[in-house]
Amino acid sequence: MTELTAPDDYGVLTEPATLTLQRLLPxxxxxxxxxxxxxxxxxxxxxxxxxxxxxxxxxELVWRNDELSDTPGQRPAGFPEEQRMPCHITELDPPRKLAFTWQGSGDVSFELAARGDQVLLTVVHRRLPDRSTLTMVGAGWHMHLDLLVASLKGEAKAPFWEGWARLRQVYEQRLPA
Known part of the structure; x- marks a missing residue:
């Protein structure tokens, strides 16, 4: 995977049904x-x-998004308190690459590359089935990666659901129809 020309916090479509996000991590x-x-x-x-x-x-991945920050905010209607998803590892190259299935929408890969005392993380989510899923997944990955950065830095975490709702609107505008 090549680096995006101008990586920022936002995911971009690198293929019609593929979202790519990058973060420089400590x-x-x-x-x-x-x-x-x-x-x-x-x-x-x-x-x-x-x-x-x-x-x-x-x-199995087990989400409890309400527990990701001290003040999670109001969970949107239709989202359960806990969500479970069966997966299986499709590619493994420790500690550089991990890929696994993502039920209902393709697969996800994480690639790590050293950048001095930092690490470039590239997340690629492939075969997203439709635009609604793409915007939900884009906002979700963006918010979850923000929490990863905060965890690695030992910083306070932003309220998950408020951030996700705001980012979903941003991804609605940023991603092509």
């Missing part, structure tokens, strides 16, 4: 890898779920 690749693969660290910014780090291994 710390070593090994530290960031741990936040991607270890359930207790991953649940601080995305979802819990124990992974066996083997290609083909099944695992």
């Amino acid at each position: 710390g070593s690749i090994e530290r960031v890898w741990a936040y991607l693969t270890e359930s207790e660290l991953r649940r601080q910014w995305l979802a819990a779920g124990t992974m066996t780090l083997e290609t083909g291994a099944p695992f």
